[in-house]
Amino acid sequence: MSVYNKEYERWYKAKVLKNPIPEKGEFYTYSGIKVKTVYVPSDVKGKYFDSIGLPGEYPFTRGIHPTMYRSRLWTIREFSGLGDAFMTNKRLKYLIEHGETGLSIAFDYPTLLGIDSDDPLARGEIGKAGVAISTLEDMRTMLEGINLAEISTSMTINGPAAIIWGFYIVTAELNNISPLHLRGTIQNDILKEYMAQKSFIFPPEPSLKLVIDTFEYGAKYLPQWNPISISGYHIREAGATAVQELAFTLANGLTYVEEAVKRGLDVDDFAPRLSFFFDSSMDFLEEIAKFRAARRIWSKEMKRRFKPKKERSLWLRFHTQTSGASLTAQQPENNIIRTTIEALAAVLGGTQSLHTNSYDEAYGLPTEKAAMIALRTQEIIAYESNVINTVDPLGGSYYLEWLTDKMEEEVYKYFDMIENIGGVLEGIKKGFFQKEIAESAYRLQKEIEEDKRVLVGVNRYLVEEEPEIKILKIPEYVETRQIKRVKDYKKNRDMSKVESSLNRLRLKANEENLMPYIIEAIKSKATLGEIVNALKEVWGEYVEPIIV
Amino acid sequence: MSPEKRIKILIAKPGLDGHDRGAKVLARSLMEAGFDVIYTGIRQTPEKIVKTAIQEDVDVVGLSVLSGAHMYHFKEVIRLLKKYGAADKLVIGGGIIPEADKKKLEKIGVAAVFGPGTDIKEIVEFIKNRIKRN
Structure with missing residues (x-):
């Protein structure tokens, strides 16, 4: 037994058990990991250079870059999108003017599901949860006056990601910007849609094919673009624990890499452009451990499974958003x-970019004031707190290192389970992930209602209040204006060109990389909904099993 | 109606919104509280929800929308319930719904709107008080 263990046990018996004020019971992280009174060096198991090491070096536990924020701050990227292209254009310019360094676009539900604004199914939903983009013209209007060669743009779009990306690429082309200079990200993570966010369109297999098409196309023509943001955020927000978020996200990531390699892509051609997206919720140290474990597991698994030659292929680069579900x-x-x-x-x-939520998000889309405070939160951390002075400042904390190991251990348990059920696609079809997430969400709700978990203002320290919160409302005319715009767009075009481009798309759907055909259809003035419908004719639509 | 018949509730997600965490947690909690519960799954049209409510002869229709499209979908459900002679069903709602909209919805016939952070016991009590069995 090491001297640390011996001393710990002596101390525990002499001090903790005899403490005049006993501990209040057992303590757990939000993922349910049991936590000791204090941690000592012997709690950290691995060898320093194997498991912790130095930043910018394998296994990247301390960060993917050697100097991190001492060289470059994270990108301040506030998610926004509202109403129609005109309103969003105005909001984006406002954010740029106030110090935002990257755009992040939220789309409305019809757009997320590949439905044009003039479709009856879009009624009541247009511009409500983000911006409505049905046509190339909508995309051009939204980005009007913004230099796409200068700024990077992240677009939260999944089912129809390839098409929205096509709109962006063509918009840049019309602004005389080469695809070589375009920087940004499409979320394009369809697997987590079946697990959590639920904005799927097609069945999993053809969806996955379309994702790999974007990897291949991006590697060839848009070398600075991230064709995917493998996302734990939505899994977490749907109720998963930090451990589940990490395990499912990394399992999804490895599934994409496997598929792409199966297609014949060289892992080093696309892996450096894979990006990730995680949630940050209220268990402060567990979240930090999660991010560190994420980098370590990813680099280990990439190395073991795919043997890349480029070091960059081992990097887990990620965006973070603070937890919407933690807000009250x-x-x-x-x-x-x-x-x-x-x-x-x-x-x-060690995040690469960050979105901070606005305080009014339990009520609706953020007002300008709330969005400004969210932005300032990041700036205060960046410029006033001095936490950026050194890389991974909490590395070496016995608790944090122990917890990082523990997260990794728990993730591997899930990896085994997923393998046993036949992989991620099988797990989705069997409802494994959906059940796991629903179970955690239910358990959390129970804990709150039984007062086992404190939420200030919800089950503790309540006040009588009538919230005097200003709400951003999307005016009614936006829907009418947008529908008219789409209808007008459809009137002014050569239908035979549209038809023939859509026909080629149908013919090639299962045969070739679809990106060039999608871009051709966009140039012929086909709309988002028309392109999606053409593909639905070939691939069908996904209907999920109902799991409570 | 026999006295032992349990209160039957339809939990529905109208529109395109995929945020189903609340609807599912609520559906399960209401089952545990002793109600008969049907959960529709996501992407339901108001028409389909109302038809299911009538076919299944539910007492309560619970609608959940977090996409901001609640005004349109809730109104449609209320309108169609009236149209098909089923206005007696208790309609409740939940989601990301601003105060001003809550009041408007209550005016058009939504019995109550429960926002984020609602204790589920409150919903259970509300339903039991409004639907008396004897």
């Missing part, structure tokens, strides 16, 4: 503090 409708100003803690965890975890 009660005493909404408290959410500013929650978001600050979560944002700090992301920075201490």
Whole structure:
């Protein structure tokens, strides 16, 4: 037994058990990992250089870059999108003017599902949860006056990601910007849609094919673009624990890499452009451990399974968003503090970019004031707190290192389970992930209702209040204006060109890389909905099993 | 109606919104509280929800929308319930719904709107108080 263990046990018996004020019971992280009174060096198992090492070196536990924020801050990237292309254009310019360094576009539900604004199914939903983009013209309007060669753009779009990306590429081309200079990300992570966010369109297999098409196309023509953002955020927000978020996200990531390699792509041609997206919620140290474990597991598994030659192929680069589900409708100003803690965890975890939520998000889309406070939160962490002075400042904390190991251990348990059920696609079809997530969500709700978990303002320290919160409302005319725009667009075009481009798309759907055909259809003025419908004719639509 | 018949609730997700965490947690909690619960799954049209409500002869229709499209979908459900002579069903709602909209919805016939952070016991009590069995 090491001297640390011996001393720990002596101390535990002499001090903790005899403490006049006993401990209040057992302590757990939000993922359910049991936590000791204190941690000592012997709790950290691996050898330093094998498991922790130095930043910028394998296994990248301490960060993917050697100097991290000492060289370059994370990208401040506030997710926004509202109403139609005109309104969003205005909001994007406002954010750029106030210090945002990358765009991040939220789309409305019809757009997320590949439905044109003039479709009856879009009624009541246009511009509500993000911007409505049905046509090339919508994309051009939204990006009007923004230099796409200068700024990077992240687009949260999945089912129809290839098409929205096509709109962006053609918009840049019309602005005389070469695809070589375009920087940004399409979320394009369809697997987690079946697990959590639920904006799937086609069945899993053809969807996966389309994703790999974008990897291949990006590697050839848009070398600075991330064709995917493998996302744990939505899995987490749907109720998963930090461990489940990490395990499912990494399993999805490895599935994409496997598929791409099966297609015959060289892992070093696309792996450096894979990006990730995680949640940061309220268990401060567990979140930091999660980010560190994520980098380590990814680099280990990439190395073991695919043997890349480029070091970059081992990097797990990620965006973080603070947790929307952790925000409360009660005493909404408290959410500013929650978001600050979560944002700090992301920075201490070594994130590459960050979105901080606005305090009013339990009520609706953020107002300008709330969006400004969210932005300032990041700037205060970046410029006032000095946490950026050294890389991975919490590395070496006995607890944090132990917890990082523990997260990794728990993730491998899930990897085994997923393998046993036949992989990620099988797991989706069998409802494995959906059940796991629903179970965690239910358990959390129970804990809150039984007062086992405290939520300030919700089950503790309640006040009588009538929230005087200003709400951003999308005016009714936006829907009418957008529908008219799409209808007008459809009137002014050569239908025979549209038809023939859509026909080629149908013919090639299962044969070739679809990106060039999608771009051709966009140039012939086919709309988002028309392209999606053409593909639905070939691939069908996905209907999920209902799991409560 | 026999006295031992349990209160039957339809939990529905109208529109395109995929945020089903709340709807599922609520559906399961209401089952545990002793109600008969049917959950529709996501992407339901108001028409389909109302038809299911009538076919299944439910007492309560619970609608969940987090995409901001609640005004349109809730109104449609209320309108169609009236149209098909089923206005007696208790309609409740939940989601990301601003205060001003809550009041408007209550005016057009939504019995109550429960926002984020609602204790599920409150919903259970509300339903039991409004639907008396004897």
